[in-house]
Amino acid sequence: MTMAFSNKNLLEARANMRRMIANAMVFLDDLPKSLKAASPDGTAWWLVIALVTAVGGLIAGHYMFRLVTRWGRDHFRALYDENEQKRSGKLAYLLARAGWMLLSAGIMFATAILVAVIFDTGHEPTRATIFIVVSTYIGYRVLRGVVFWNFFAPTSPAHRLVELDDAQAQRVFRHWAVALAIGALIIGLCRWIQILALKDGPSGASMDIVNADAHSLAFIVGLLICAAMLALLAVVHKQDLRIIILGKGDPAQKPAWLKTIAFLAVPLLLLYLALAWFVSSVRLTLGLPGGYIPVLAPIIVFVAAIFAYAVASYLIEIVYERRAAAHLRREEMKLQAEKQAWERAQAADEMMSEMSEDMRDMIEEGGEMTVMRTTPEPSTAIRPYFPAFKPFFENVVQATILVVSAGELARLWGIDIGREGGHPLAAALDILLAVIVAASAYRTVNGYIDHRIVEEGGTLDDQPSNPGEGDSEGGKGQSRLATLLPIFRNVLISAIIAIGAMVVLANLGVDIGPLFAGAGVIGIAIGFGAQTLIRDIFSGAFFLIDDAFRKGEYIEIDNVKGVVEKISMRSFQLRHHLGAVHTVPFGEIHQLTNYSRDWVMMKLPLRLTYDTDVEKVRKLIKKLGQQLLEDEVVGPLFLQPLKSQGVYKMEDSAMIVRVKFMTRPGDQFVTRKVVYAAIRDLFEKEGVRFAHREVTVRLADGEKASELSPAQKEAIAGSVRSAIDEEDTGDKSAGKSTTPAL
Known part of the structure; x- marks a missing residue:
C-alpha cells in the first residue's frame, strides 16, 4: 500500500479532486431521489423507521447496560479502596472495571440488535442503517467508557495513574468525550452514505463513480474535522500532556530526553496530523485502499498499547509484591532467630555471673585462642526490600511496546517493514530496542551490584578507604562477595556492551560472522604477545578464588604494604597509611601477608x-x-x-x-x-x-x-x-x- 508521491500522482490527485467535488454536488442534488429509491414504497419513511428502531434498541441496551454495571458495582464493591496506594491494586481495579464495562457494552450491543431483529421488516437499507447507528454508538461507548474513562479516571483519584488532579482529569476527559462523539457522528455519516447508491444519473454519468467520489470526499472532509479536533485538543491541553509525559516528581529533575519529548510532543503531533490528513486525502483521491487509516491510526495504536502496558505492568507489580512479601517473612524469621540467640546469650551470661570466681577462671583456662562471638542486641528494624530488576523489566516492557507500536503504526500507513526486505525502519526500530535494553541492563547491573556491595558492608570505588593508623595496622576487611562483585560488574557490563554492539552492527547490515573469526585470530596473537597480561589475569583469578585478600584489608607484599583499595582484572591498588597508592600486578605476587583477616x-x-x-x-x-x-x-x-x-x-x-x-x-x-x-x-x-x-x-x-x-x-x-x-x-x-x- 506504499504510495510514491510523484508529480504524476499529485497531478492526478488534483484532477480527481475536481471531479469528486462535481460528483459530490450531483450526489447531494439527487439525495432525496436516492432516499425514495431506497424505499420499498417510494417514500423516505424507511429512514425514520430505521432511526426509531435503532434508538429504541439502544435505549433498551442502555437499560441493560445500567443493570449489569449496577449489579457489578454492588457485588464487587469490596475491590474498591478509596485510599489505594499500591500500583498493582490500581491496575487491578482499572482493568477489572474496563473488562466489566466492555462486557456491559457487549450486552448493550446484543440487546439493541435483538430489538432490531424483533422489529425487522426485511428491508436491506433499513437493516444497514440500524446496524451502522448501533455499531457506531457502541464503538463510541467503548472508547469513551472502557478506554478514556479508565485512563483519566476522573471520578477515581485514588486509582488514577496519570499525574493530573481532579479538575484537570475531568476537563480533559470531558473534552475527549465531546471529540469522540463528533468523530463517531462523522464516521457514522460517512458509512451511511455508502448505502445510498444512485441507480441512474444525469448526462449518462456513471453512478458507480459518483457514489465512490461522494463517499471518498465525505471521508476526506470527515478526517479533516477529526484531525482538526485532535489538533485543538493537543493545543488546549498541552500543559496536561506535558504533565502526563513527565510523570511524578520535580520536572527539573527529569532526564533531558524526557523533557525534550514533553516539549516537542505538541508540535510533533500537529505535524503528524497535518501529514496524515494529507496522505489520507491523496490516497482517497487516487482510489487507494485504507486511505482513512493514517489519521485514525494513533488512536488505534494508543488503545492497544495502553491495554498491553496495563496488563504487563500489572503482572510485574504482582510478581514483585509477592517477592516483597516473601522478603518480609524472611526478615521477620531472621529477627526472631536473632532475638532467640540474644536471649540464650543473656541466659549464659547470667549463669556465668552466678558462678564463683575460681569456677570462672577454670572455665576460661586454656581459652587463649578461643574467639568469643558477641551476640548483639537484636534490632527491630527490617531491611527494606530492594527490587533491583523491576526497573529493568519495566523499561523493557515500555521499549517493546514503543517499538511494536511504531511498527504497527508504520504498517497501518502501508509501509512494509518485513524482515525479508531489510527495511531501514525495521532496522532502526531494532537498534532502538537494543540500545534501550542494553542501557537499562547497564543501569540495573550497576545499581544491583552497588546495592549488594553496600549491603555486604563494603565501599564503592568512589568512596575513600581507611588505610589504618600506623605501620602494619590494617583496616576492616570487606566480605568476599563485596570484593568479587566489582569484578563481576566489569565482566557483565563488558558482555552487555558486546552483545548490544553486535545487535546494532547486525541491523546495520554488517556480517558479524567474520568478526568472531577475526576475534579468535586476534585473541591468539594477543595470547602470544601478551603473556604477562595473561599471567596477571590468571594469577589474580586464583588469588581471588583462594580468598587471599579482600577489599579493605591491610596486606604486605615484599616491601609494599597498604589497604586494598581497588581490584581490577590484572592488578590491584594498595593505599599506604601515609597516602601513597601502589599498583601491584597479580603476576608479581610471590608472598602475601594479610594483617586484617578474622581477628x-x-x-x-x-x-x-x-x-x-x-x-x-x-x-x-x-x-x-x-x-x-x-x-x-x-x-x-x-x-x-x-x-x-x-x-x-x-x-x-x-x-x-x-x-x-x-x-x-x-x-x-x-x-x-x-x-x-x-x-x-x-x-x-x-x-x-x-x-x-x-x-x-x-x-x-x-x-x-x-x-x-x-x-x-x-x-x-x-x-x-x-x-x-x-x-x-x-x-x-x-x-x-x-x-x-x-
Whole structure:
C-alpha cells in the first residue's frame, strides 16, 4: 500500500479532486431521489423507521447496560479502596472495571440488535442503517467508557495513574468525550452514505463513480474535522500532556530526553496530523485502499498499547509484591532467630555471673585462642526490600511496546517493514530496542551490584578507604562477595556492551560472522604477545578464588604494604597509611601477608613498680574486662575480653605486666585507646603505681654528684639516653607488633 508521491500522482490527485467535488454536488442534488429509491414504497419513511428502531434498541441496551454495571458495582464493591496506594491494586481495579464495562457494552450491543431483529421488516437499507447507528454508538461507548474513562479516571483519584488532579482529569476527559462523539457522528455519516447508491444519473454519468467520489470526499472532509479536533485538543491541553509525559516528581529533575519529548510532543503531533490528513486525502483521491487509516491510526495504536502496558505492568507489580512479601517473612524469621540467640546469650551470661570466681577462671583456662562471638542486641528494624530488576523489566516492557507500536503504526500507513526486505525502519526500530535494553541492563547491573556491595558492608570505588593508623595496622576487611562483585560488574557490563554492539552492527547490515573469526585470530596473537597480561589475569583469578585478600584489608607484599583499595582484572591498588597508592600486578605476587583477616590480638605491656601486688592487678584487669564487655559502645568490638597475662619481663626499674584482648581488624584502634584510658583511671583509683624508667649511675669512689661540672652531667645524661634507646631498639626488634608500655 506504499504510495510514491510523484508529480504524476499529485497531478492526478488534483484532477480527481475536481471531479469528486462535481460528483459530490450531483450526489447531494439527487439525495432525496436516492432516499425514495431506497424505499420499498417510494417514500423516505424507511429512514425514520430505521432511526426509531435503532434508538429504541439502544435505549433498551442502555437499560441493560445500567443493570449489569449496577449489579457489578454492588457485588464487587469490596475491590474498591478509596485510599489505594499500591500500583498493582490500581491496575487491578482499572482493568477489572474496563473488562466489566466492555462486557456491559457487549450486552448493550446484543440487546439493541435483538430489538432490531424483533422489529425487522426485511428491508436491506433499513437493516444497514440500524446496524451502522448501533455499531457506531457502541464503538463510541467503548472508547469513551472502557478506554478514556479508565485512563483519566476522573471520578477515581485514588486509582488514577496519570499525574493530573481532579479538575484537570475531568476537563480533559470531558473534552475527549465531546471529540469522540463528533468523530463517531462523522464516521457514522460517512458509512451511511455508502448505502445510498444512485441507480441512474444525469448526462449518462456513471453512478458507480459518483457514489465512490461522494463517499471518498465525505471521508476526506470527515478526517479533516477529526484531525482538526485532535489538533485543538493537543493545543488546549498541552500543559496536561506535558504533565502526563513527565510523570511524578520535580520536572527539573527529569532526564533531558524526557523533557525534550514533553516539549516537542505538541508540535510533533500537529505535524503528524497535518501529514496524515494529507496522505489520507491523496490516497482517497487516487482510489487507494485504507486511505482513512493514517489519521485514525494513533488512536488505534494508543488503545492497544495502553491495554498491553496495563496488563504487563500489572503482572510485574504482582510478581514483585509477592517477592516483597516473601522478603518480609524472611526478615521477620531472621529477627526472631536473632532475638532467640540474644536471649540464650543473656541466659549464659547470667549463669556465668552466678558462678564463683575460681569456677570462672577454670572455665576460661586454656581459652587463649578461643574467639568469643558477641551476640548483639537484636534490632527491630527490617531491611527494606530492594527490587533491583523491576526497573529493568519495566523499561523493557515500555521499549517493546514503543517499538511494536511504531511498527504497527508504520504498517497501518502501508509501509512494509518485513524482515525479508531489510527495511531501514525495521532496522532502526531494532537498534532502538537494543540500545534501550542494553542501557537499562547497564543501569540495573550497576545499581544491583552497588546495592549488594553496600549491603555486604563494603565501599564503592568512589568512596575513600581507611588505610589504618600506623605501620602494619590494617583496616576492616570487606566480605568476599563485596570484593568479587566489582569484578563481576566489569565482566557483565563488558558482555552487555558486546552483545548490544553486535545487535546494532547486525541491523546495520554488517556480517558479524567474520568478526568472531577475526576475534579468535586476534585473541591468539594477543595470547602470544601478551603473556604477562595473561599471567596477571590468571594469577589474580586464583588469588581471588583462594580468598587471599579482600577489599579493605591491610596486606604486605615484599616491601609494599597498604589497604586494598581497588581490584581490577590484572592488578590491584594498595593505599599506604601515609597516602601513597601502589599498583601491584597479580603476576608479581610471590608472598602475601594479610594483617586484617578474622581477628587481631592486642598485647599491651604495663610498667609497674616492684611493690605492686600482681594478683590484685590480675583481678582488677579481669573486672575491667567484664565492665568493658558490658559497655554499649565498645563492648561489641571485643572478641575476647581484656585479661592479664601476668609478669612476663623484669627490668632494672620496673616489672612488665602484659594484658591482652582480641578484636576484629580495624577495631583495635578504638579499643586500645579505651583500654589504656580505663587502666590509667583504674590504677590511679586503686593506688597501683606505674614505674618510670631509671638508670643508676655509679661515680668513682670519693666523688659526689654535687661536685660534677655541667659538662660531666651532660655526658652522663647522654650515656643514659643511649642506654634507653638501645633498650627500646631491642624491644622493637623482638616483634613488629610490640606496643609501647605505659
